[in-house]
Amino acid sequence: MSSPRFRRWALLALLAAGFIALVSAMKLWEVSLAFLFPQELQVVHPRATLLVLVWEHIQLVAVSSALTLLIGIPLGIWVTRPGGKELQPVVASVTSFGQTFPPVAVLALAVPLLGFGLLPTVVALFLYGLLPVVRNTIAGLNAVPNDVLEAAYGMGMSRFQALLRVEIPVAARAIIAGIRVSVVINIGTAMIGAVIGAGGLGSPIIAGLVQDNIAYIVEGAAPAAMLAILADQLLANVEKEFAHAPDIIASPA
Amino acid sequence: MIRLEHVSKRYGNTVAVDDVSLEIETGLVCVLIGPSGCGKTTTLRMINRLMEPTSGRILVGGRDISTTRPEELRRSIGYAIQNVGLFPHMTVAANISVVPGLLHWDKKRIARRVEELLALVGLDPYAHAAKYPSQLSGGEAQRVGVARALAADPPILLMDEPFGAVDPMTRERLQTQFASIQQALKKTVILVTHDLDEAIRLADRIAIMESGRLVQYDTPEVMLARPANKFVHDFVGADHALKRLSRIKIGGYVKPAATVRVNASAQEIASALGGHRWGWVVDEAGRPVGWIDARDLPSAASLSEAIVRADTDEIAVARTATLREALSRMLGNGMKSIPVIDGQGRFLGEITLRDIETATAEAEP
Numbered sequence A: 001m002s003s004p005r006f007r008r009w010a011l012l013a014l015l016a017a018g019f020i021a022l023v024s025a026m027k028l029w030e031v032s033l034a035f036l037f038p039q040e041l042q043v044v045h046p047r048a049t050l051l052v053l054v055w056e057h058i059q060l061v062a063v064s065s066a067l068t069l070l071i072g073i074p075l076g077i078w079v080t081r082p083g084g085k086e087l088q089p090v091v092a093s094v095t096s097f098g099q100t101f102p103p104v105a106v107l108a109l110a111v112p113l114l115g116f117g118l119l120p121t122v123v124a125l126f127l128y129g130l131l132p133v134v135r136n137t138i139a140g141l142n143a144v145p146n147d148v149l150e151a152a153y154g155m156g157m158s159r160f161q162a163l164l165r166v167e168i169p170v171a172a173r174a175i176i177a178g179i180r181v182s183v184v185i186n187i188g189t190a191m192i193g194a195v196i197g198a199g200g201l202g203s204p205i206i207a208g209l210v211q212d213n214i215a216y217i218v219e220g221a222a223p224a225a226m227l228a229i230l231a232d233q234l235l236a237n238v239e240k241e242f243a244h245a246p247d248i249i250a251s252p253a
Numbered sequence B: 001m002i003r004l005e006h007v008s009k010r011y012g013n014t015v016a017v018d019d020v021s022l023e024i025e026t027g028l029v030c031v032l033i034g035p036s037g038c039g040k041t042t043t044l045r046m047i048n049r050l051m052e053p054t055s056g057r058i059l060v061g062g063r064d065i066s067t068t069r070p071e072e073l074r075r076s077i078g079y080a081i082q083n084v085g086l087f088p089h090m091t092v093a094a095n096i097s098v099v100p101g102l103l104h105w106d107k108k109r110i111a112r113r114v115e116e117l118l119a120l121v122g123l124d125p126y127a128h129a130a131k132y133p134s135q136l137s138g139g140e141a142q143r144v145g146v147a148r149a150l151a152a153d154p155p156i157l158l159m160d161e162p163f164g165a166v167d168p169m170t171r172e173r174l175q176t177q178f179a180s181i182q183q184a185l186k187k188t189v190i191l192v193t194h195d196l197d198e199a200i201r202l203a204d205r206i207a208i209m210e211s212g213r214l215v216q217y218d219t220p221e222v223m224l225a226r227p228a229n230k231f232v233h234d235f236v237g238a239d240h241a242l243k244r245l246s247r248i249k250i251g252g253y254v255k256p257a258a259t260v261r262v263n264a265s266a267q268e269i270a271s272a273l274g275g276h277r278w279g280w281v282v283d284e285a286g287r288p289v290g291w292i293d294a295r296d297l298p299s300a301a302s303l304s305e306a307i308v309r310a311d312t313d314e315i316a317v318a319r320t321a322t323l324r325e326a327l328s329r330m331l332g333n334g335m336k337s338i339p340v341i342d343g344q345g346r347f348l349g350e351i352t353l354r355d356i357e358t359a360t361a362e363a364e365p
């Protein structure tokens, strides 16, 4: 019963439940932050409860990460096909250029074009998370052994069948590792969305910086860190699901 | 039948395959051999259209393959390669199921076929079907590769150094096993190798290539006896007479010989030997356990003292063995004749050094 796989997922479920319970307990935060920072008159951000802020944050990251995957993975696939191979170096350097851009600068550029709020934030996060996904998709697909591909074609798979049934599954772990990095980066970067009114866990942090209130900053930063750890663990578990010899055999009692 | 007609393949300025014409009869094993880079793989890959010839054409069953869709053609041709290329994310069973799946066989039929094939290549279906390639030894992986190539029962099998990536002992076992599978299935096989012993062991026809050109296409016997040119001569080496012996089974050269039971009386011995000087001694089960020399009998106190005892496995050869093995057994034991036994170890007759000499002369094609 207690296979390593079962234990992995059970532990994650436990952590997630603990996290939700913790961010739901506003009273606990008020008391502990008041104890830690007695100099502050107000210790929790009045705009919304933590649970709402976390939810906003998750939505922000989910939407931008979904976009990243939707664009990044097909882009990575395309530049490893015969038709798009010449563009591989270009795409690789453009995406890494995207990452050297400070997110605040992306926001500053996006606001005049897209206005305030959710949209420019999502665009910035999307661009920011693109590199690890594209890079790992390319690396994963390039690393599929030649013999494996040769066997796939030699057995009569079409290019599309070989991609779907062999290349992507074999590259899956690398691709998911890229997604993992991308999502964790985005959970941190999403903080800056609050600057232009996108909400999320950045709100108490920005308020804390403006009003010089450390309690606010901790209220935003602590749950964000926990969220990043949770997301990292979730994707680590998913990554393990694609191991080439899943450890489904129960360990001896 | 597979027919290559003036097939050439160029990569830029390199001529990988140069005007090769070749006909492989149905049910035979054709071994493509030659030094590295001589165009063996390229030739093989043109037959399942993984590569297209620059010029010339290839016919399979009388039909020009360029008129068949590549995917369709490949599903009807088994393909096994040196590094096996098993799909690492699929179990052994799933790997073997790929081509039947592409051909839309129903699930039950595929499952039955997987079991059948694993048994055929000598792997226990229960122990191996659910394993992943990373959990297999090199030899097991190669067997699975062969099983996968045979999955949809294709009439043709292309094999590119299929036993290349394993240790010599395992390789020999795999070759023997492949030979017996081929005996039963009678596929049309094109096998690429650079190992001459492998070619001689498995081939009905050998095609030797040198820098893209086909230099000789013959039976192994003819190839060894009459190399077409210096290149082939050097390639097959100086010990070709010995190599030729490994093509000939003992079976036809076994002769009856005098045998004596271990517990025979003096009279029985005399009548069994019937004037011969030597006799093989067999035990109650009929297994040869030594020999006697008639001249030793008068002086010996008993028969058991006169017997020169020997280990059956040391001196005897199986009827299915080759003349080369018989010869090496004789030389090893310093004997001019040795007993031949059946599968149960029972005495069948003997084979002599003279028989081997005769066979060598006869085999000269």
Ligand SMILES: Nc1ncnc2c1ncn2[C@@H]1O[C@H](COP(=O)(O)OP(=O)(O)O)[C@@H](O)[C@H]1O
Residues within 6 Å of the ligand: B011, B014, B015, B016, B034, B035, B036, B037, B038, B039, B040, B041, B042, B043
């Ligand atoms: N894709 C390719 N591009 C260019 N040259 C190639 C390619 N494949 C093979 N060659 C060349 O063609 C020749 C024959 O190769 P190959 O058929 O693989 O030889 P073998 O299998 O006998 O070792 C070699 O000189 C090799 O370098």
Ligand SMILES: [Mg+2]
Residues within 6 Å of the ligand: B040, B041, B042
């Ligand atoms: Mg080769």
